[in-house]
Amino acid sequence: MKKIILNTVLLFTAMFFIVSCGNLVVQNGDSVSVHYTGTFENWEKFDSSVDRWVPLDFQVGAGQMIPGFDAAVVGMKIWDKKSITLEPKDAYGERDEKNLQIIQKLDLKSFTDAWFKLEKWEVLQTQMWDIEILDSTETTITLDWNHPMAGKTLKFDIEMVNITRNK
Numbered sequence: 001m002k003k004i005i006l007n008t009v010l011l012f013t014a015m016f017f018i019v020s021c022g023n024l025v026v027q028n029g030d031s032v033s034v035h036y037t038g039t040f041e042n043w044e045k046f047d048s049s050v051d052r053w054v055p056l057d058f059q060v061g062a063g064q065m066i067p068g069f070d071a072a073v074v075g076m077k078i079w080d081k082k083s084i085t086l087e088p089k090d091a092y093g094e095r096d097e098k099n100l101q102i103i104q105k106l107d108l109k110s111f112t113d114a115w116f117k118l119e120k121w122e123v124l125q126t127q128m129w130d131i132e133i134l135d136s137t138e139t140t141i142t143l144d145w146n147h148p149m150a151g152k153t154l155k156f157d158i159e160m161v162n163i164t165r166n167k
Contacts, residue, residue: 007124024163026160027074034049034161035055043150067090068090068091078163083157087153093151095150100145101142104140117137
């Protein structure tokens with residue numbers, strides 16, 4: 001008898017959770033968890049939370065995500081799935097030649113001290129993103145400060161896993 005009562009309570013709790021969460025629709029300010037797979041236009045995968053088995057958590061509208069991804073989850077419910085294509089303006093922006101910079105190699109001593117080679121096509125790892133060296137002379141390097149995915153159209157398959165309404 002105790003087992004039947006416990007199973008009934010668990011069943012009603014699960015049903016309540018499914019019904020109440022199923023009605024919650026993502027709004028700006030909500031905290032959400034999503035699974036996603038990101039690909040380029042040629043379907044080459046560049047990232048996937050599914051592969052890591054860990055959903056991505058973020059607050060909608062707080063500027064933590066690229067604009068198009070952020071906007072795409074608004075209106076979704078738990079377990080909704082959506083496929084989107086983002087033009088560069090809604091992702092990492094267009095490539096900008098103004099983001100190329102010539103720097104004296106002497107000014108990058110911290111990188112050479114860390115055994116980075118300041119040569120053409122090498123990549124400098126920074127806290128923002130990896131920065132590519134486009135050219136190198138004896139005394140200078142040309143850096144590309146554009147985000148590596150700037151100018152690229154991106155595709156995402158998104159599945160809403162959790163929604164928390166922030167008050």
